[in-house]
Amino acid sequence: xxxxxxxxxxxxxxxxxxxxxxxxxxxxxxxxxxxxxxxxxxxxxxxxxxxxxxxxxxxxxxxxxxxxxxxxxxxxxxxxxxxxxxxxxxxxxxxxxxxxxxxxxxxxxxxxxxxxxxxxxxxxxxxxxxxxxxxxxxxxxxxxxxxxxxxxxxxxxxxxxxxxxxxxxxxxxxxxxxxxxxxxxxxxxxxxxxxxxxxxxxxxxxxxxxxxxxxxxxxxxxxxxxxxxxxxxxxxxxxxxxxxxxxxxxxxxxxxxxxxxxxxxxxxxxxxxxxxxxxxxxxxxxxxxxxxxxxxxxxxxxxxxxxxxxxxxxxxxxxxxxxxxxxxxxxxxxxxxxxxxxxxxxxxxxxxxxxxxxxxxxxxxxxxxxxxxxxxxxxxxxxxxxxxxxxxxxxxxxxxxxxxxxxxxxxxxxxxxxxxxxxxxxxxxxxxxxxxxxxxxxxxxx
Amino acid sequence: xxxxxxxxxxxxxxxxxxxxxxxxxxxxxxxxxxxxxxxxxxxxxxxxxxxxxxxxxxxxxxxxxxxxxxxxxxxxxxxxxxxxxxxxxxxxxxxxxxxxxxxxxxxxxxxxxxxxxxxxxxxxxxxxxxxxxxxxxxxxxxxxxxxxxxxxxxxxxxxxxxxxxxx
Numbered sequence: 121x122x123x124x125x126x127x128x129x130x131x132x133x134x135x136x137x138x139x140x141x142x143x144x145x146x147x148x149x150x151x152x153x154x155x156x157x158x159x160x161x162x163x164x165x166x167x168x169x170x171x172x173x174x175x176x177x178x179x180x181x182x183x184x185x186x187x188x189x190x191x192x193x194x195x196x197x198x199x200x201x202x203x204x205x206x207x208x209x210x211x212x213x214x215x216x217x218x219x220x221x222x223x224x225x226x227x228x229x230x231x232x233x234x235x236x237x238x239x240x241x242x243x244x245x246x247x248x249x250x251x252x253x254x255x256x257x258x259x260x261x262x263x264x265x266x267x268x269x270x271x272x273x274x275x276x277x278x279x280x281x282x283x284x285x286x287x288x289x290x291x292x293x294x295x296x297x298x299x300x301x302x303x304x305x306x307x308x309x310x311x312x313x314x315x316x317x318x319x320x321x322x323x324x325x326x327x328x329x330x331x332x333x334x335x336x337x338x339x340x341x342x343x344x345x346x347x348x349x350x351x352x353x354x355x356x357x358x359x360x361x362x363x364x365x366x367x368x369x370x371x372x373x374x375x376x377x378x379x380x381x382x383x384x385x386x387x388x389x390x391x392x393x394x395x396x397x398x399x400x401x402x403x404x405x406x407x408x409x410x411x412x413x414x415x416x417x418x419x420x421x422x423x424x425x426x427x428x429x430x431x432x433x434x435x436x437x438x439x440x441x442x443x444x445x446x447x448x449x450x451x452x453x454x455x456x457x458x459x460x461x462x463x464x465x466x467x468x469x470x471x472x473x474x475x476x477x478x479x480x481x482x483x484x485x486x487x488x489x490x491x492x493x494x495x496x497x498x499x500x501x502x503x504x505x506x507x508x509x510x511x512x513x514x515x516x517x518x519x520x521x522x523x524x525x526x527x528x529x530x531x532x533x534x535x536x537x538x539x540x541x542x543x544x545x546x547x548x549x550x551x552x553x554x555x556x557x558x559x560x561x562x563x564x565x566x
Numbered sequence: 567x568x569x570x571x572x573x574x575x576x577x578x579x580x581x582x583x584x585x586x587x588x589x590x591x592x593x594x595x596x597x598x599x600x601x602x603x604x605x606x607x608x609x610x611x612x613x614x615x616x617x618x619x620x621x622x623x624x625x626x627x628x629x630x631x632x633x634x635x636x637x638x639x640x641x642x643x644x645x646x647x648x649x650x651x652x653x654x655x656x657x658x659x660x661x662x663x664x665x666x667x668x669x670x671x672x673x674x675x676x677x678x679x680x681x682x683x684x685x686x687x688x689x690x691x692x693x694x695x696x697x698x699x700x701x702x703x704x705x706x707x708x709x710x711x712x713x714x715x716x717x718x719x720x721x722x723x724x725x726x727x728x729x730x731x732x733x
Binding site: 288293295298303306319320321322323326327331334336337338339340346347349350351356357360361363367369370372373378385 | 609613615638641642644645647648649650651652653654657658659661662664665666701704705708712714715719720722723724726727728729731732
């Protein structure tokens with residue numbers, strides 16, 4: 121009898137030992153789910169407020185400045201349509217010619233719109249930047265979301281880390297500046313998720329810009345073995361202090377992940393000083409810098425989920441010509457990032473879903489501010505600001521164009537459920553209670 | 567010429583005596599002293615987290631024994647804010663500080679000469695408190711048993727620990 125009991129208990133213990141490592145942070149043994157559609161998602165938050173008229177509708181100056189006969193597509197890598205033929209000011213400068221008269225050569229042989237799923241007319245849930253960015257990352261409408269605070273609803277990073285079991289280095293948020301609330305977007309304050317499930321984050325213009333170079337590039341390189349005692353002593357001190365989860369002030373990586381991130385940073389500073397960071401051909405903007413460092417992160421960590429924010433089109437508040445140039449450059453750098461994944465990261469090539477969407481649109485009518493070409497600028501506050509588009513290409517994404525100017529289909533809050541669907545944790549995320557009740561996976565809207 | 571009589575003189579004398587009695591009292595010497603008090607913090611009292619500027623300026627002063635330059639502080643603060651994992655950011659910042667020869671820290675030989683005293687000083691330096699007996703024993707044994715442990719590594723573990731982020 122005792123022997124039988126011993127064998128029974130031993131078997132259970134061994135069985136539990138085998139199963140235990142696969143218990144997810146959510147408490148479940150395996151991710152409940154459906155089939156994973158792809159192993160990686162890269163989302164370009166094409167932010168700053170983008171009017172439908174100058175982007176997907178390809179109307180250039182026609183629907184903004186009261187000029188006729190000057191329609192055309194200035195985003196040739198993302199959308200179809202011929203470029204404008206008159207009043208070209210959105211390109212690069214050529215000495216002795218009109219400023220911006222030389223459009224940046226198209227990078228992709230075919231527009232992304234032809235490679236995957238395009239939602240031509242999507243409802244944004246906010247006409248503001250921060251709530252719009254929140255919508256893209258949380259799938260909630262963010263009605264009560266304050267500024268200068270972390271999102272109140274869980275981000276897609278937290279959903280994936282909790283329900284899919286991803287590591288911290290599997291999830292990255294790449295912001296474009298430390299102003300406003302951007303550096304708070306890598307994790308929410310939600311008590312069921314929060315910093316413990318947050319994403320890693322860099323703000324490349326700061327982390328790898330002049331300030332970062334001055335402050336961190338002089339850091340010492342320690343080997344893993346050298347750091348081992350430091351981490352042991354630190355873990356002793358932290359256990360002794362026993363900080364509760366509610367008082368955590370940062371996301372956490374494992375000791376090995378931390379060492380890897382530091383090695384990456386040191387290597388990146390070195391590459392930077394040697395001029396070896398791959399950049400889009402027409403660089404020179406903060407957004408381009410941001411996208412270039414996103415590519416470095418993708419190459420090193422091959423993250424499951426990376427979201428990168430760009431925003432220079434927001435100059436449209438006071439400079440319409442600058443807005444057109446930024447839009448044209450944003451198209452260029454987005455295409456460059458897509459192409460970089462296809463050509464430089466074999467582990468992610470053909471295994472990634474690439475998503476692009478603005479966080480909000482811009483007004484139908486201009487404000488009175490005139491720019492160098494006497495063109496009027498646009499803010500974002502009216503119904504036209506709630507009109508946006510989204511693009512998705514990659515593994516298992518059908519080639520389809522959905523909705524039109526008079527037939528809006530889908531909501532910006534759909535993107536989080538869509539990403540959850542891609543990773544096979546759709547039900548977990550939809551049942552969390554924090555997602556916009558009207559949102560659903562774009563795969564289900566088709 | 568005024569004619570003073572004895573009665574008047576006595577009245578004036580009594581009046582003067584009363585005034586002297588009222589306004590001239592013996593000076594009492596009061597001496598105030600301060601009772602001995604235990605002014606060091608306890609970890610249970612630390613519940614406010616330091617912001618980036620507080621963390622950096624306190625750390626800098628602790629390691630260099632002088633205040634940080636405002637521009638250097640602003641840059642370091644921005645950089646810390648731009649990195650998601652604050653432990654990564656702080657460890658990078660610190661290893662940069664240790665690369666600066668102007669840093670004022672004890673040598674490894676000094677540490678190993680009197681380990682208990684070093685531990686007490688380190689707790690006071692970073693945590694503003696005395697170590698508990700358990701903490702003292704842990705670090706004494708750890709330093710003795712691990713010859714590769716340096717002052718730099720110990721200071722890094724203290725200044726990037728959770729307790730150092732609170733006050």
